[in-house]
Amino acid sequence: MTAGAPPGPVFRTALTELTGVRHPIVQTGMGWVAGPRLVSASAAAGALGVLASATMTTDRLRSAIREVKSRTDRPFGVNLRADAEDAGERVRIIVEEGVQVASFALAPSRELIAELKDAGVVVIPSVGARRHAEKVAAWGADAVVVQGGEGGGHTGAVATTVLLPQVVDAVGIPVIAAGGFHDGRGLAAALAYGAAGIAMGTRFLLTSDSTVPAAVKARYLAAGVGDVTVTTAVDGLPHRMLRSELVAGLEAAGRPAALLRAVRHAAAFRKVSGLGWSRMVRDGLAMKHGRDLSWSQVLLAANTPMMLKSAMVDGDPRGGVMAAGQVAGVIDDLPSCAELVDRIVTDARRTLDGLRPA
Template identity: 60%
Template sequence: MTDLAADHQALHTRACDLFGVKYPIVQTGMGYVSNSTLTAATAAAGGLGIIAGGMLAYEELAEAIAEVQAQTDNPFGVNLRADQADIDKRIDLLIRSGVKVASFALAPKQALIGRLKDAGLVVVPSIGARRHAEKVASWGVDAVIVQGGEGGGHTGAVPTSLLLPQVVDAVDIPVIAAGGYFDGRGLVSALSYGAAGIAMGTRFMMTSDSPVAKQVKDVYLSKSVNDTVVTLEIDGVPQRVLRAGTIDQLESTTGPGRMIRAGRNALAFQKLSGTPWRDMIREGLAMKKSHELGWSQVVMAANAPMLYRSALVDGRVDVGVMATGQVVGLIEDVPSCSELINRIVAEANSVLARLSA
């Protein structure tokens, strides 16, 4: 185990104090992956675990929060979607439950940020451009997660090595670097740019505490850094995913076939989640407006929940879609969260000692 007394002072950052954690390492809120078990394991190991609340019904989210709190007293976070119809109710739940951090894939409105901060929560949106960081910083967020183009899921085109210093120079709040991180060397490199820590998705998904099935993890282990693709065909917004499963079929399907498949998936997701049609339509309209999507892209967005669920929950790697960062090609094992975090910290200490010498 890593001994706090032996850790280099550079590893205790503003993020550690802000989140109340031992190490500046964040496990991102990945849909269908970041459940209570993974979040609690990360928190117990000294990092910041984040529950993926966007794909959970309200009752499921309340249960997940209670399960994490039953497993650890350490702080953790919940990732929310600001455009959800019941967002106010979910925020009340976080406040009432004493959750430490509220994270967002899309920045919430300024009034929502103020409400969370007034209740004592730390607000951390994810951003992919300097101008977005400047905007949310002016709204009063406490920190930002900056994801470069190497990252998995929804991503931009600018690599972390260029985006991170841009954002660090533009804002005076803690910046958490994401996209391409998996070890202690990466943590030190992020700190050298001025970041206050790193956030990892794919690396935490590839742990023994992750709920993803072994056969899915085996597919990830078999891939190289060249086995990912950025596609618009899932929900109309660029996403980096594994070149596996149905992605080639998705990219080759045209007009009518694409719309029919999207409609079927929307129906399946509505039945599975119990989400009222009016809420799905409202969310679709909000997505169309915020991302300037066409109607065909809005319909395509209905694919996303079912495609991810097929692979990550049902283990159907042949028909599902699997988000991943390019870092997948550098991951060679499936440790526990405790083993992973201690390994990263030990390696970071070693690198810092070597540089100091």
């Protein structure tokens, strides 16, 4: 457990009040990356660490939650796929294990939000459009993460600097800004826009507490801003990642080869996740309905978990894909989570103090 009394927060915002974290910073739930070690380090540093559950079995999710709790007594969250058939079971695990926050990559249903809130769990969906923020706010979400197009992974086309103020003006719940953040100046800017804090994925991936293999981290650190691209070749949806030989090959291969690869990856993910074919088909139906996808896009989506695993777990930057925000091009070090959070908060305060008249 965390020893000693933690220092008080430098910034008190609606996010720190809502979740009980010391600093208005969220470490996002990145598949294969946001495991117990990174989440507990982020939480202990005073940020809101979020455990990624989509690539875990339900048994593994429960044990991962318990592992985080054995490492720190600070608040943390779990990220869920709202369209997964076993979302209800995962919600029950969160409630039973006393997790403080549930986050979602897709908008959860009104009923799922109500179930979590009735159990005292804070609900924070992630969205990429104002209308989606308005919808989850009307359904009772406690806060919302808004990711602009600079963000890594699946992303939209609207920049954070345009999307964030739109959403802040449209909803009456705390808004957490994501996409393009990595330092204290970004936190200061987000607060100036009216956000209650910032959420970061790539910046936390590139810490010494992250379990991503060294060879893959080196690829991120060597990248420039121009080395981060958006492609639909991996799973049929816009996906921001590092340029690589594999991505170039996928883009050149065409749809038939991609579909064949997706079938192989679906079979591999079935073994890793413990899901049966019927469950995977049902999840595919839910995904198709929730995102209005074609069947070929649903099948291509099977590429994502295993191609990310190849890089983020197996350490093969040539055989896997590396989801990345554009900030990967300006990050050049691997601090601990504690060092990173302290640096961001200190620099944000210095930045804001420097704006005051002498």
